[in-house]
Amino acid sequence: MKLGFIGVGNMASAMIGGILAKKVVEPLDVLGSAKTRSSREKRERELGICMTKDNREVVRKTELLFLAVKPCYYQSVIEEIREDIREEQILVTVAPGKTLEWLQEQFGKPVKLVRTMPNTPALVGEGMTAFCANSLVTDKDLETVRTLLESFGRAEEVEERLMSTVVAASGSSPAYLFMLMEAMADAAVAGGMPRAQAYEFVAQAVKGSAVLMEKTKLHPGVLKDMVCSPAGTTIEAVRILEREGLRSGIMEAMRVCEEKAR
Ligand SMILES: NC(=O)C1=CN([C@@H]2O[C@H](COP(=O)(O)OP(=O)(O)OC[C@H]3O[C@@H](n4cnc5c(N)ncnc54)[C@H](O)[C@@H]3O)[C@@H](O)[C@H]2O)C=CC1
Numbered sequence: 001m002k003l004g005f006i007g008v009g010n011m012a013s014a015m016i017g018g019i020l021a022k023k024v025v026e027p028l029d030v031l032g033s034a035k036t037r038s039s040r041e042k043r044e045r046e047l048g049i050c051m052t053k054d055n056r057e058v059v060r061k062t063e064l065l066f067l068a069v070k071p072c073y074y075q076s077v078i079e080e081i082r083e084d085i086r087e088e089q090i091l092v093t094v095a096p097g098k099t100l101e102w103l104q105e106q107f108g109k110p111v112k113l114v115r116t117m118p119n120t121p122a123l124v125g126e127g128m129t130a131f132c133a134n135s136l137v138t139d140k141d142l143e144t145v146r147t148l149l150e151s152f153g154r155a156e157e158v159e160e161r162l163m164s165t166v167v168a169a170s171g172s173s174p175a176y177l178f179m180l181m182e183a184m185a186d187a188a189v190a191g192g193m194p195r196a197q198a199y200e201f202v203a204q205a206v207k208g209s210a211v212l213m214e215k216t217k218l219h220p221g222v223l224k225d226m227v228c229s230p231a232g233t234t235i236e237a238v239r240i241l242e243r244e245g246l247r248s249g250i251m252e253a254m255r256v257c258e259e260k261a262r
């Protein structure tokens with residue numbers, strides 16, 4: 001299968017990295033587009049894929065196509081490629097707020113559309129991607145898309161009404177987690193730990209906690225209580241985090257993120 005990527009930035013590179021690592025397709029079966037020669041050469045070198053400056057060529061030469069430009073460029077790129085999109089081709093989107101209805105309207109003709117929301121941990125095969133499709137996408141098409149999405153992590157079909165919630169929960173959330181880890185490492189450095197070591201300790205603690213929650217299926221509150229010894233160290237930190245509004249801060253942030261994604 002020939003895969004196309006219009007726009008090969010952070011998100012597309014993460015997805016391509018995952019897809020190639022799992023050998024779902026060969027690097028030479030991936031055709032991406034980028035405007036400048038330097039970014040084309042960079043992607044060719046880093047990923048080993050084929051690159052072109054022509055978005056329409058990507059459409060013409062591929063069977064399944066990811067539209068991986070920023071949301072503000074969706075309209076103009078769709079305008080540019082509309083004529084070339086074929087009936088049997090599958091178009092996968094990754095942008096928040098671009099609904100199936102809006103996409104369909106922009107194309108002005110029947111197009112197989114799969115709307116997704118991935119995240120950057122895809123780069124290391126630990127992505128979380130939600131997807132939903134329009135009625136032209138067959139079960140077989142959707143299985144093909146699922147296989148691709150699962151090559152860089154977990155993939156789950158959701159109702160379209162949940163897509164903006166997904167943006168806050170998994171699309172954007174790596175950014176909040178990196179902020180948290182940066183702050184935790186800064187605190188460890190303040191405590192005397194060398195910075196490189198601090199990042200390793202913090203990343204492993206976050207990773208281990210995520211796996212613990214995933215594997216035990218225990219409520220996060222129960223897992224938190226398991227760490228808090230009576231009159232111990234952790235409950236003192238928990239008290240300060242409650243006072244500083246950690247949980248309401250996160251909830252408020254995710255609410256505005258979700259609103260922005262509509
Ligand atoms: N970065 C992330 O964590 C996530 C991003 N997304 C979505 O992925 C999409 C891409 O985001 P990023 O990769 O972060 O952005 P990016 O800016 O890193 O990549 C976009 C790429 O598209 C190229 N581009 C712009 N206009 C173009 C055009 N007309 N033709 C061909 N290429 C063009 C840019 O030069 C750039 O390399 C966005 O819609 C974003 O909302 C979704 C989930 C997570």
Ligand SMILES: O=C(O)[C@@H]1CCC=N1
Pocket residue numbers: 096167171172
């Ligand atoms: O910030 C953004 O708009 C994109 C969507 C999810 C993550 N990054």
